[in-house]
Amino acid sequence: MATRTGQDGLSRDRIVEAAIAMLDDGGENALTFRALSTRLKTGAGAIYWHVANKEELLAAATQAVLADVLRGDEGDTTPRDAVRAIALGMFDAIDHHPWIGGQLGGLASRSASMRIIERIGQQVQALGMPQEHQFFATSTLFSFILGVAGQNAANARARVGGRGRAELLGAEAAIWASLDPAEFPFLRSAAGQMGDHDDREQFLVGIDLILSGIGSAR
Structure with missing residues (x-):
C-alpha cells in the first residue's frame, strides 16, 4: 500500500523508521513527538498529518519490525x-x-x-x-x-562495566560450581552448561x- 507524502517530503514510512531508531536507542520514554520532529527536522503538525498519536506510532513501529513474522x-x-x-x-x-x-x-x-x-x-x-x-x-x-x-x-x-556475556556467565558458573553439593546438587552439575550455552x-x-x-x- 502506497504511503502518502507531504509537501516537505515527509512520509509515514520515514516517520516510522525514525521512531524505530529512537526506540532502539532509548526505549519508549525516548519517543516523543517533540524529539521526533527535531530528528526529522520538521514540525509536530507535519507528523500528526501522518500519525494520529503515539499509540498509533508505536503500533506501526511494532508491525514494521515484525513484518517477516x-x-x-x-x-x-x-x-x-x-x-x-x-x-x-x-x-x-x-x-x-x-x-x-x-x-x-x-x-x-x-x-x-x-x-x-x-x-x-x-x-x-x-x-x-x-x-x-x-x-x-x-x-x-x-x-x-x-x-x-x-x-x-x-x-x-544489563551487562555493564565492559563485561561481556562470556565473562558474566563464566563468573556465574564459577559461583554455581562452588556451591555446597549436598544443598545444590543440580546447580553444581549444571555449572558447565551455564557457563557455555x-x-x-x-x-x-x-x-x-x-x-x-x-x-x-x-
Missing part, C-alpha cells in the same frame, strides 16, 4: 517447524528491538499480537491438539516466547518441550 507464509513447512520459525523470528526481533516485548503485551499493538497468536494457533490446530486445549496451548507458547525473549533482551542490555538454542529447547507436550495431548 506477521507475513504468515508457511509454504510446505510442518506445523512444528512453523512454530519454531515464528518463535525464532520473534526472539530475534525482540533481541534487536527490546521495546516490542512490552508493546506486544499491551493494547497499542493488539493487531500485531492477534496476528501472531493466530499464526501460532493455526499450527496448534494442525498439530491435532483437542479443541478444548487449543487456547491454553497457544497462549502458553505465546507467553513463553514473550517472556524468554524479553528476559534475554533485558539481560543483554547458546541463548537461541536454549530458547528452542523450551519451545520443543512445549511442542512435545502438545503432541502428547493429542
Whole structure:
C-alpha cells in the first residue's frame, strides 16, 4: 500500500523508521513527538498529518519490525517447524528491538499480537491438539516466547562495566560450581552448561518441550 507524502517530503514510512531508531536507542520514554520532529527536522503538525498519536506510532513501529513474522507464509513447512520459525523470528526481533516485548503485551499493538497468536494457533490446530486445549496451548507458547525473549533482551542490555556475556556467565558458573553439593546438587552439575550455552538454542529447547507436550495431548 502506497504511503502518502507531504509537501516537505515527509512520509509515514520515514516517520516510522525514525521512531524505530529512537526506540532502539532509548526505549519508549525516548519517543516523543517533540524529539521526533527535531530528528526529522520538521514540525509536530507535519507528523500528526501522518500519525494520529503515539499509540498509533508505536503500533506501526511494532508491525514494521515484525513484518517477516506477521507475513504468515508457511509454504510446505510442518506445523512444528512453523512454530519454531515464528518463535525464532520473534526472539530475534525482540533481541534487536527490546521495546516490542512490552508493546506486544499491551493494547497499542493488539493487531500485531492477534496476528501472531493466530499464526501460532493455526499450527496448534494442525498439530491435532483437542479443541478444548487449543487456547491454553497457544497462549502458553505465546507467553513463553514473550517472556524468554524479553528476559534475554533485558539481560543483554544489563551487562555493564565492559563485561561481556562470556565473562558474566563464566563468573556465574564459577559461583554455581562452588556451591555446597549436598544443598545444590543440580546447580553444581549444571555449572558447565551455564557457563557455555547458546541463548537461541536454549530458547528452542523450551519451545520443543512445549511442542512435545502438545503432541502428547493429542
